[in-house]
Amino acid sequence: MLxxxxxxxxxxxxxxxxxxxTGGIYTISNNINQYFHLRSVNDSLVAENARLQSxxxxxxxxxxxxxxxxxxxxxEHYVGRYTYTAADVxxxxxxxxxxxxxxxxxxADGITKQCGVVCNEGVVGIVYDVSxxxxxxxxxxxxxxxxxxxxDSSNHAGTLAWNGKSALFAQIDDINKHVKLEAxxxxxxxxxxxxxxRNIPVGEVQExxxxxxxxxxxxxxxxxxETIYKVYVVKNLDFDExxxxxxxxx
Amino acid sequence: MYRDILFQTLRFxxxxxxxxxxxxxxxxxxxxxxxxxxxxILLLPVNTSFLLVxxxxxxxxxxxxxxxxxxxxxxxxxxxxxxxxxxxxRTLLSKENYEKNITPDIRNKGxxxxxxxxxVLLFFHHLMLYFxxxxxxxxxxxxxxKTLLSVIASLVIIILLEYLLIPVSKKE
Numbered sequence: 001m002l003x004x005x006x007x008x009x010x011x012x013x014x015x016x017x018x019x020x021x022t023g024g025i026y027t028i029s030n031n032i033n034q035y036f037h038l039r040s041v042n043d044s045l046v047a048e049n050a051r052l053q054s055x056x057x058x059x060x061x062x063x064x065x066x067x068x069x070x071x072x073x074x075x076e077h078y079v080g081r082y083t084y085t086a087a088d089v090x091x092x093x094x095x096x097x098x099x100x101x102x103x104x105x106x107x108a109d110g111i112t113k114q115c116g117v118v119c120n121e122g123v124v125g126i127v128y129d130v131s132x133x134x135x136x137x138x139x140x141x142x143x144x145x146x147x148x149x150x151x152d153s154s155n156h157a158g159t160l161a162w163n164g165k166s167a168l169f170a171q172i173d174d175i176n177k178h179v180k181l182e183a184x185x186x187x188x189x190x191x192x193x194x195x196x197x198r199n200i201p202v203g204e205v206q207e208x209x210x211x212x213x214x215x216x217x218x219x220x221x222x223x224x225x226e227t228i229y230k231v232y233v234v235k236n237l238d239f240d241e242x243x244x245x246x247x248x249x250x
Numbered sequence: 251m252y253r254d255i256l257f258q259t260l261r262f263x264x265x266x267x268x269x270x271x272x273x274x275x276x277x278x279x280x281x282x283x284x285x286x287x288x289x290x291i292l293l294l295p296v297n298t299s300f301l302l303v304x305x306x307x308x309x310x311x312x313x314x315x316x317x318x319x320x321x322x323x324x325x326x327x328x329x330x331x332x333x334x335x336x337x338x339x340r341t342l343l344s345k346e347n348y349e350k351n352i353t354p355d356i357r358n359k360g361x362x363x364x365x366x367x368x369x370v371l372l373f374f375h376h377l378m379l380y381f382x383x384x385x386x387x388x389x390x391x392x393x394x395x396k397t398l399l400s401v402i403a404s405l406v407i408i409i410l411l412e413y414l415l416i417p418v419s420k421k422e
Contacts, residue, residue, distance in 0.1 A: 022316055029271055093274065093318065095283040097383045100319040136319055164384070165280055165392065 023134035026090035026102055034088070034229065041229050048120035081237040082197050085109055086230065087117075090134070094167040094225045099139040101125060105233060106133040114195060116234040122201040122222035123147060123189060124231050135233075141167055141225055149202050150190040154179060157190045160202060160219065167225050169206060172217040179215070181208045187219055194242045197234065258294075261415075262310065265290050270317045273407070281396050284403035285324075287314055288375050289411060291332050292368055296343060297351040300336055307332030320383070327379035331371050338370060356412050368408055373401050 034041075087103040105111050107130050117124040117137050125139040138145050141162050149160045149172065158175040175181075185205045191198025203219040210216070236242070269287040291307050298306075311325030318324070339354065342363075352358045354367060376397045384393055 022319075025317065033275075091317075095274075095280055096318075096320070097380075098320070102319070164389065167280065 020131065020134075023090070023102065023104075023131065027104065030088060030090045030104070037227070037229055040227065044120055045230065051120070083110070083235045083237060085111065085233045085235070087233055089228050089231060092139070092225070092228060094139070094141055097164045098143055099141040099225075100128070101137040101139055101228070101231075103135050103137060103231065103233065104133070106131050106135050108132050109233075110235065111135050111233055112235065112239075114239070116196040116236075117231050118196070118200050118234055119223060119228050119231045121224065122203065123196065124223055124225075124228060126195060127233065139225065140170065140221070140223070147196070147202070148190045148192045149187050150192075151175070151179070151181070152186040152188055157192055158217075160187075168221060170203065170219050170221055172219060173214055175215050175217060177210050177213060177215040181205055181215070181217065183207060194236055194239050194246070195234075197236075258290075261293070262290055262306075262313075266310070266313050266317070269314060274318070282399045282403050283396065284400050284407055285314075285372075285376065285379070286404055286407050286411060288328060288331055288372060288404075289368075289408050291328065291335060292371060292408070293353055293355055293412075293415075295351050295353050296339055296348055303332045303335060304329055323379055323382040326382055327375050330378045331375040334374055335371055338367065342367070355415075356409070361409070364412070365405065365409065369401065369405055372404050372408070373397070376401050376404070 085105055087105040090102040090104055092101045093099045101117070101124070103117070111127060111130050113127055113130055115127040117127060123140055125137045125142070126145060127135050128138045129136045140147065140160075141164075143162070143164065145162070147160045148157060150157045156175055156179050158172040160170050160172050162170045172187075183205055187202045187204060189196040189198060189200040189202060201222045203221040203223075206218040206220040208215055208217050265287045269285065273284060273286055287310060290310055291303065294303060294306065307328040308325050311328035312322075314320075314324040314328075315322055343354070347354075347358075354364070356364045359367070380393050380397050380400075381387075
């Protein structure tokens, strides 16, 4: 469900790559910068702690590995295995048409291309390139990123993309117009791709506009992209196996 | 001579750092997204050879590209601007200016002249940059709007920076 449109323009990936030079520079800048938002980082971590406390029972059923989060539904069916790696955001942008982040984790921490990136507020993006100690991330605010999402109330799935106009809103164009939508309905990841687990918050419906057969939905993003400092890289441990099966279809 | 090279190198590093670590951190709006690093190319002495201007433009753009993870769009836009600069200066400067090898800045040419010079070149730089970034004419109006508003923002910051840099260039 995830379309990864690498235009020829972006294939000059030696310019995009997470290299030691830019990584080093941004590490220095981050070491200075992080003091300025210690308080907000602290607040968000406390809020997240509270949320995790309330979900504690899910981890209780996990006895495989302390770092592995096994997602099970109520009937104890196997849904997926994901590892979470905490990371600092070294650089971030929201004002360009295609925005990128750089994180201070890399191949040495087990990060690979196409891992998901989330923060305590919601989805952030997808890992694009990995070096030894750094990785670059395609932000959700990037024309090359399309994420499979669902309405929490009805489970209708759609594809979320960003039109480049405002860092607060993204768009869904492929949910059928008969689906009843109201402002404020919550939207989260569908789990229908091999990157993100299910039920990670994405945002809520801001407004809908029906034009012909298309239902243009504007989504208010739950992640405030201008102030992301701490994120988690989500690695799907079954990614290669699933991807291999998907490739067999083609 | 060596002093000039040292001075220009410092200015290069200063502007790239200012762009990436200050302007990009402070002014992040989708419609207004100023770029001040082209000031380095604007302020090269008028007799700087054509190839050197193009080479410096490319290096400058590439430095910003590497730090912003954009694949070459800044390099392309800055080289385009460096290319236009020669023609712009040839039409608008007198022989005397070339003989003295002046720096085309506010101190030598006045605020009005510099504003027009900076506006035109920045406009083409930003136009190239934003259209390469979007890489489609589908969002034409939005991109044009973004170009115009950003050029105005860039120009204001660049003129303020110019006044900041004047005392330094007097020591040359």
